[in-house]
Amino acid sequence: MRMEMVDWPGDILSLVAQEASALVELLCEQNSGVLDRIFALVEPKTLDHIQSLTNTRERVSAIVDYFKSSDRNSCTRFLTTVYQYSENIPFLLETTLVSIAGYSPGTNCNHTCDTVDSSHSPNVKRPRLDHLQSYTDALKSMVLQKHESVAQAVVKDIRLEDTWVYLRHRNPPRVKDKTIQPQVSLDNHEGEESEHKVSVESLLKTTSRVVTLLGQAGSGKTLLVHCLGRDWAKGSFPSVHLLFLLEFRQLNLISRDLSLKELLFLFYPACDDDEEQRDSVFEFILSNPEKVCFIFDGYDEFRAKLTHPEKLESISDPNKPLPMTNLISGLCNRKFLSDCTVLVTCRPRDATDMFGSPGFITCELQGFDRLGVKEYAEQYFHKKGDELKKKAVNLLMNNRHLLSMSHVPGLCHICCVCMEHLFSSDGTDLQLPTSLTQIYMQILLAFLKRINGGVVSGISLLQRYRSKIVEMSQLALKGLEESTIVFMDTDVSPELHDFGVKSGILSRVKLTREDGSSGYGFTFMHLTMQEFLAALHLMTSQNITESQLKKKLNLKTRWTTKIDPKSVFTDSLHVYVCGLAAEACKSSLVQLKGAEGTTAWVQKRQATVRNVLLGFAGSTSQTGPKIVELCRCAHETQDAKLARAIGSRPQFELRNIRLNAVDLDSLAFVTAAADQNVCLDIGGCSIDPDCLEILPSFKKVDHLIFRSRKYDDKFAEALCGILCKLQALQKLDFISGGLTDVGVVKLARALKDCPHITHLNVSDNSLKDEGITEIAETLCRLPNIVSVLMGKNSISTDGILTLIERMSACNSVQKVHVEANKDISLFFSQSSDKVCENTDLNNTEEPKNVTLKQCNINVSNVISLCNKLGGFSYITLVDLSNNSLGNKGLKKILDLLPKLGMIQEINVSENGVDMDGVVMLAAALCNQKNLRKVDASENGNKMLLLSFDTSSRHNSRQLTPNVTGIHLHKKLSLTHSDIKPFYMTKLCKQLVKCENLLDIEFSHLKLSKESVEKLMSILPEMSSLQLLNLSHVDLSTNEALLLIRSLADCQRVTAVELRHQAEAFIKFVPEKAEAAICKLTEYELRKSNVEKLSRILENCPRLSELDLSHNLLRDEGVKCFVDYLPKLKISSSVSLTGNQITQVGALHLVNSMNTCEKVVAVEVSLGVEDQSLIKFVQEHVNGKTLRLRECSFEVIHLKKLVEIMNRCPRLLTLELSSNSLHSQGLLSLLDSLVELSTIQTVKLRKNGLSSEQIEYFVKQLSSCHQHRDIRIDEPWLTGNAVASLIAKCLNLQQHIKEISVNHASINIITEGNSSPRSTFVAHPENFSSALQSISFDDCDIEGQHLTPLTLPIQKCHALQDLKFSQLKMDRKGADFFSAVIPFLRNLRNLTLDLKGAAEDDVATLMEALPKTTSFESLSLSQLVLGDHGTAVLGRALQSMPNLKSINLSQCSGWTAARGRDLVRGLVQCVSLSEIRLDSVILDEEGITILAQGFSCLTSLRRLSLNKIRVVTSETFVNGTGILYLLASFKGFRQMEEIELESWRMGDSGTCELVKYIPSWTELVKLSLSDNNVTDQAGEKLLAALSHCKVLQKLQLSKNQLGQASAAKLAQVVPLLPQLSELNLSENQFGQQGSMSLCEGLMSTKALKILHLTSIGSSDLVGVASSLKHCPSIEDVSLSWNLCDDSLARTLAEILPLCTKLKRLDLEANNITTAGATVIAKCLPSCPSIEVIRLWRNPIAKEDENLKDQRLNFASV
Secondary structure, eight states: OOOOOOOOSSOHHHHHHHTHHHHHHHHHTSOHHHHHHHHTTSOHHHHHHHHTOOSHHHHHHHHHHHHHTSOHHHHHHHHHHHHHHOSSOOHHHHHHHHHHHOOOTTOOOOOOOTTSOGGGSHHHHHHHHHHHHHHHHHHHHHHHHHHHHHGGGOSSOOOGGGOEEEEEEEOOOOOOOTTSSSOOOOOOOTTOEEEEEEEGGGGGTSOSSEEEEEOOTTSOHHHHHHHHHHHHHTTSOTTOOEEEEEEHHHHTTOOSOBOHHHHHHHHSOOGGGOHHHHHHHHHHHHHOGGGEEEEEEOGGGOSSOOOOGGGOOOOOOTTSOBOHHHHHHHHHTTSSSTTOEEEEEEOGGGGGGGTTOTTEEEEEEOOOOHHHHHHHHHHHTTTSOHHHHHHHHHHHHHOHHHHHHTTSHHHHHHHHHHHHHHHHSSSSOOOOOOSHHHHHHHHHHHHHHTTTTTOOOSSOHHHHTHHHHHHHHHHHHHHHHTTOOSEEGGGSOHHHHHHHHHHTSEEEEEEEOTTSOEEEEEEESSHHHHHHHHHHHHHHOTTSOHHHHHHTOOOOOSOOOTTSOOOOSOSSHHHHHHHHTSGGGHHHHHHHHOSTTHHHHHHHHHHHHHHHHHHHHTOSOOOHHHHHHHHHHHHHHTOHHHHHHHHTSSEEEEESSEEOHHHHHHHHHHHHHHTSOEEEEEESOEEOGGGGGGGGGOTTEEEEEEESTTOBHHHHHHHHHHHTTOTTOOEEEEESSBOOHHHHHHHHHHHTTOTTOOEEEOOSSOOOHHHHHHHHHHHTTSTTOOEEEOOSSOOOHHHHHHHHHHHHTOTTEEEEEEETTTEEEEEEOSSSOOOOSOOOOOTTSOOEEEEEESSOOBHHHHHHHHHHHTTOSSEEEEEOOSSBOHHHHHHHHHHHGGGSSSOOEEEOOSSSOOHHHHHHHHHHHHHOTTEEEEEEEGGGTSOEEEEEOOTTTTTGGGSOTTTTTTTOOEEEEEESOBOOHHHHHHHHHHHTTOOSOEEEEOTTOBOOHHHHHHHHHHGGGOTTEEEEEOTTOOOOHHHHHHHHTHHHHOTTEEEEEEETTSOEEEEEOSSOOSOEEEEEESSOOOHHHHHHHHHHHHTOTTEEEEEOOSSSOHHHHHHHHHHHGGGSOOSSEEEOTTSOOOHHHHHHHHHHHHHOTTEEEEEEEOSSSOEEEEEEOOTTOOSEEEEEESOOOOHHHHHHHHHHHHTOTTEEEEEEESOOOOHHHHHHHHHHHHHOTTOOEEEEESSOOOHHHHHHHHHHHTTOOSOEEEEEEOTTOSHHHHHHHHHHHHHHOTTEEEEEEETTEEEEEEOOOOOOSOOOOSOGGGOOOOOOEEEEESSOOBGGGGGGGHHHHHTOTTOOEEEEEEEEOOHHHHHHHHHHGGGOTTOOEEEEEEESOOHHHHHHHHHTSOOSTTOOEEEOTTOBOHHHHHHHHHHHHTTOTTOOEEEOTTOBOOOHHHHHHHHHHHHTOTTOOEEEOTTOEEEHHHHHHHHHHHTTOTTOOEEEOTTOEEESOHHHHHTHHHHHHHHGGGGOOSOOEEEOTTOOOHHHHHHHHHTTGGGOTTOOEEEOOSSOOBHHHHHHHHHHHTTOTTOOEEEOOSSBOOHHHHHHHHHHGGGOTTOOEEEOOSOOOHHHHHHHHHHHHTTOTTOOEEEOOSOSOSOOHHHHHHGGGOTTOOEEEOOSSOOOHHHHHHHHHHGGGOTTOOEEEOTTSOOOHHHHHHHHHHGGGOTTOOEEEOTTSSOOTTOGGGOOTTEEOSOO
């Protein structure tokens, strides 16, 4: 073949410029001869300059630059010379050069360079290039043919440069300008995926990369890649020499392994199957991979999943056959041909299969925008008449549902076809489809209409072609299930083939088989049509069961991972199934089903689909993508109930998916059905700006969140266009985005038209000073704005000052918070007018806070800052922490800021202040009258808070200078510091000048002895000092004694409390202290220090209490101290607990009762509860008391103890507990106790006493002639043992007056015996006991145990009180009472709390009840009386004329008739003053009898009818019975206690009760819990209680009281001075109500119990604070209120003031570990507290600070 010289068609100069770098690299490798030939082509002047260059590369570069700017002919000669004489020319460059050189093989080159190898001559190179050129031409031809086949139905030409895709990439970290101060890392989204638009054409402009082109079904991926092929074939991509376009649907047909060479030439064969040509082309591919492009279309249609690159073996032989998955994966993952270009199209979910190979990028097709839809529709209807075009386009653009679907190009085409079909149908009533499925139904009809040329007979198309549609839909489903999209001839019958092709549903495609032969197959016109027809089969086929149908209804997520299995290529089958479940599709399905009873069958199938979706809607585990998919399904069904179920959730959280118009339209559909406010939280989702136009259809969206770097100024601009249409919008978050000043200004201005906006968050964007200031100033004018957040942006110090200046002019601003760039927050008040101009200060204006932390503010900024802060009308707090003020800046702050009106606190922590600054602050504290408190730490360098008093400023003009602030209490706190002696002196000398009351806190300090001495030397001069806090200061024992010396040096000291490295105080009073306390605990105080301490204390005549607990005194130190004790003037007590003493030391303490006359009590415990106390003379205490617990005395110790007691004539009470007394010494001790006639009370607890020893003791006591109170507690004193012991004691001692047994404890009280003779009874059967009271309470006694007591008790004729509680009753027990009670003729009170009594036994017992005139009180609670027993009791009551009290609470077991008899007997006891019938069951008539009887019981004072139940009575339940019973209270005049809990009487009953309450002036207790009382009656009730001046207990829990009742209670409580118990739990007072309660609590001086459980307010700080006004408070419950740490902090302040508080319940609040720690720290100052319940709070119980045993965290 001969090639003639041809002109190069392109621009040769541009070619040189394009290939400049390749030419330079080539010529640098050539020998000097080649360069000399090229130098000869250069003009002499230029050549001289080039040859003057020393470096070869520089000379070569200069030559190439020269020819780039030369003329065409010179450039052609240059390139020809390069081609002719250069060696090792790269193949592609050689191809270009030979085209320019244009020589035939026989041409004589006429070159004379002998060094050039003849193998590189044009004659040799030509054949190889000819093969490549001819194959390239053929390849381009085949690519163009494929494009023509694919694009034949395209409506408009595709211009790749105007077709856009979103290019995804990972965001690198955003690096802010480091010159901007303050500087902080703002980026929290490193690696977040963002995207920007590029043209499709650009995808192949850059080679040697792997590109994944994503797009949903119908987006046009296949068309675009064929257009890329077309443009390449026409020369658009010169850097790509060979382009291979392969379809996965074709690759599915290949089952055997192929090499890359086999694959390429299988689909793109060489000309005439020329093997030499194949080898040349493949050699080119291997040598120049960067010039080769592979396009694989439709990965979603591929049946397999690409092999993971880690599983691929190293591929060294390109000719080796491989499985298709390995072959394509090897290309995509650079295992071979590493520089080739690969483009793969797939749907978004399959993108992870590409495994992110080097050079990997992902892009996604952008759908039509609104203009694109319109242009496409106009082009589609262009040839169909102007009228139809206008009508169709207008309809499409104005229908939201059709327009949203048309953003996908394929669906836009479908919509146009649908409208064309609808317009061509008969009839004027155009019914537009409302879902995608309905559109496809119309498309199906349009295709069916084509079969007969548009001629339609009377029968419907679906019925006419039903059999073919059924066959076609069955084929479609089979294909989906088998992942088949291309069907062979054998798969389709000839009839179905003809039907499908004629209708356009099927398309015929040419196939290449794996053996290289060609054939034809069939595909559906689009995969979506195959899915729709498959859905039709699922919904109409009898062979598809409901179970099979349900399996197809799985929601698909759009989140995928690399390990997910390859999914079926269908995306929309479930969507079409849901769409066919719509009511609108029922008739079409009925026609296709075509059988009798079809309608019901179709409706059932549709209902099945909807029910499955309802199940999905009820799941709480659905992720955002699945929720979107569920919304699409609901939209397809058009079912309002389903949509409402989905849309009822308060928030839709959508993450990292592409949201298209159809998605948003579906979301709008479900939220509209729910008709409730909703939050849309969209993060990382790709959204076309045009899609935002759908947002106004969300009628109830009140909170909109956008969070992603993808959302930039352009996105914000699009959002601005629709914001005003969101009428319900209140909150907008545009966070973590790409917003700049330009975009945010537009956003702010757009929000001006949003009247309800309350919240804007633009944090974590790229805003700077101008944007931040502009948005703040703009939005503060909005009428309802509450907050604007702008943190994590870039603001400078100047920008911050400007922001402060702008905000100071805005009256509505409440809080400005700036913390570096991390946090910029503005908060506004809704109550004030949004007018940004200054107004006069008034007391009703809300305070304003300004925080400027880490803002690089220094001394040079202070004046400017203060001037700008001066613009705020009512600023109370300024936080300038973490800046650079230093001492100088601090001084300016002190001079300027306090002048800003009502400022209360300035925070200047961490500003480089040192001790000189602290001294300056101390001077200011004394000199500035409004500076109230200085809090500093670490010598001023860490925390530094200045607090000011503003109370005097309101009326400062009316006060004289001498009065203003003179009583202000001031405080200096310096903690965690090291105060050197020099600074201690300077500091104290400044504080001496303070005229106000002063507290000094020097906690957590490091103090030397010299510093302590300096402090103590100046301390007496501080005349205004009230408190010196030295907590957690590491003082030695000698240094602590220096502090104790202040008791003697300063008469104003009232307490010195020093606990080593813990709480330590010195307290002062204004004048001379009347009494003083000294506590020195947990030091190393030893015997050697006692003398020094005692000498100090000798000079303290006012000492009332001395605590030396937990030191190291030991026995010898205690003895030394006891020896000094008479010299000390101590008036109250001494504690020596925890000083490691033994029994010897204990006896030293006991002996103090003899050595020191003032000692009245000694308490010693050597066990777990270590305690050593000495108490001194007190009022009304005449005798002395000795308590010894767990002392484990030996015989020698007991003898010593007896000797000491014998020398103590005034000893009245002796208590020995848990002492393990030995028998030898025990008897001697017991004898001594009998002989010690002064001892009146003996308590022997758990000392191991036996029954015989107790009998011996009681026997010995019979010789005593005075009153004795003996209490013995031993664990075995229960059951038969205790009963027998009591019987023996009664026989041994006739002077026992009272015996009570409680649990395992006996209490025996004997009366004095005036007879000097012995009272031991030789014949006990003949004596008459003096016993008046006997009681057995919960001591495990059974009836059978009582037999020994029968005779002794029968002889107790003086017995008045008989009580048995928790007695296990049996027949013997009944016999006991029958035998005993008749002998007790003086019995007045009988209490029988019996368990397990049989009905006959109870009847026997009732028969034995006393019928004497002296009998006054009967208690039979919890007895199951039975009808017989009830009847007997009813009759017995009639024989008790003087009965004053009866308790039948929780008694039961009678019928209605017997219950009436019981009540009749009860009301005849006209002397009754107390009735208790809690939980008693009566019928309506019984209630009537009771109500009538009340009129006769004029002496009744206490009535308890809690939880009384009425059977078979509607009138009592609905209120009339209650009112009747309440009306019977009218005659009560002396009522003291009334309990009516759980009546549910409501307001009507309460109002009836209110009528009588004012007359009950002696009422002490009222309980109305659980009665449904609301404010309406509650206010009246509380007003009535104001007449009950002696009321002590008020129970109103479990009602419906609210704020009004709380306000009334606050008015009434001050009128009830004796109120001691108040229970208001489980009402709904709310925050305002709780504040009202505070006012009332301040006057409750007698209050002991306060329960406020679950009162509907999480702010109980005021309530807690008011407790300090309740000096008697013992039990407080604030549980179940969700209070936070602010409550804990307040409690920590007031608990030390509540000196009687025992129990505090804080269960089920929101107190954290920090809050609990604050409470724990105050507990050492709260000795009375026994338990604080902290159950169900978020507290780390293992925290080291929470070890106090009084903190209870679990229910035990």
